[in-house]
Amino acid sequence: MPATRDTLAGSRCLGAVIREHRERNGLALDVVAERIGVRASTLEAYEADGSHVPERMVAKLADALGVDPVQFERDCLFHVRPQLADSSFGKLIDDMLDDDK
Numbered sequence: 001m002p003a004t005r006d007t008l009a010g011s012r013c014l015g016a017v018i019r020e021h022r023e024r025n026g027l028a029l030d031v032v033a034e035r036i037g038v039r040a041s042t043l044e045a046y047e048a049d050g051s052h053v054p055e056r057m058v059a060k061l062a063d064a065l066g067v068d069p070v071q072f073e074r075d076c077l078f079h080v081r082p083q084l085a086d087s088s089f090g091k092l093i094d095d096m097l098d099d100d101k
Contacts, residue, residue, distance in 0.1 A: 013076040014050030020075065021065045022047075035064035046050075050076075 023034050033043040036057060046053045053061070062069040
């Protein structure tokens with residue numbers, strides 16, 4: 001079953017993943033906040049505790065950061081279980097993501 005934004009909303013690791021993608025893309029907090037239609041303080045709260053990210057915001061965040069929502073799912077999984085990233089399971093997930101492109 002493919003990952004969906006429903007599985008990400010309310011996930012604590014999501015905040016860290018959002019911050020990682022934002023910083024990797026060199027985007028300021030206020031820039032991304034404006035792109036998704038929230039205050040910078042709201043985005044800051046999302047990054048601090050991903051469990052507060054509403055379901056409807058996951059796709060907006062992915063779009064604003066130039067990331068497929070499925071990539072959020074992958075990154076969240078590997079954030080929680082980093083040992084999976086280098087395993088055959090991690091390679092399988094990466095292959096599945098590449099197939100979706």
